[in-house]
Amino acid sequence: MATPDSILIVDDHALVRDGMRTLLEGCFAQCNILEAANYAEAREALAGHADVDLVLLDLNIPDAKRFSALQGLREEHPAVPVVMVSGTLDGSAVREALSAGAAGFIPKSLKRDQIVEALRQVLAGEIYVPDFDFAEEASTGEEVAIRQRIATLTPQQKVVLGLLVSGRLNKQIAYELDVSMTTVKAHVSAILQKLNVFSRTQAVILANRVNFPG
Incomplete structure (x- = not known):
């Protein structure tokens, strides 16, 4: 798998962006890491950099609702894979994200090596889905109801x-x-x-x- 030319991190928390940047720089030494704090900045970054190979998009950013940012980026840049990143692992969110065109769903709770492996899978053209018992979650939801x-x-x-x-x-x-x-x-x-x-x-x-x- 070739090293990506550029990766865009979209998260409204600077600390999270810094942590992800450190991880990416350690994994892809020659990759240009771009940052955006919201959907508007993400659009600007993609408009100004045609070499972006991957977007890491936080599930909750201030100027977007649920998966509206994902849908917008997929419509404007269909060739660029977008991976959703979230602080929680929710089965319904994973399914919605994949249905909306996400190339993967990465919980922030994953270990560093697992995140790296997930990114490698996406960059290789695969879809990354976290190890999660969706059947058990659905069953639990029914029992709650x-x-x-x-x-x-x-x-x-x-x-x-x-x-x-x-x-x-x-x-x-x-x-x-x-x-x-x-x-x-x-x-x-x-x-x-x-x-x-x-x-x-x-x-x-x-x-x-x-x-x-x-």
Whole structure:
């Protein structure tokens, strides 16, 4: 892989830019390192330097929203790979960045040698994706949503849900709670609506996913 002629660092924190500059200079001795503190400066830098081989773009810069800077740079300079750099590793952000045309996503928490290897992959024409369990993250997000739905239940509805999880029939629930069948049916109907499911079986499945006590 040839040494890049020029790399542009876009980050509003001078300390971060200095750290990245030091890393790049140690890795690519003959490379010209450019800096920009925001999207506007990044556009100016790219307009004035046709030899930029790579852009390292921070996810959060003051004059851009989410991936608007990435989309703008990709539209104006489609031949220049742009790697998103972020202080946090968020699966949804990684997916959005790649969908918006990023050539990679580098968490700032990566070790120096891992960052260097990631950059080498991108400069070699590959897409760098951090080692991250996206399936686990998606599962965790779904469980959070389930807990949020359960949290909307009234105390009595939570009791009824717990009895459903335990396998109780409506008449058994009515007996244990000393209420009428009509009241139990009303509770079950409200539970299904709040959990956004169509049957008591689905409600039990959701409850079991988050280990709701039965």
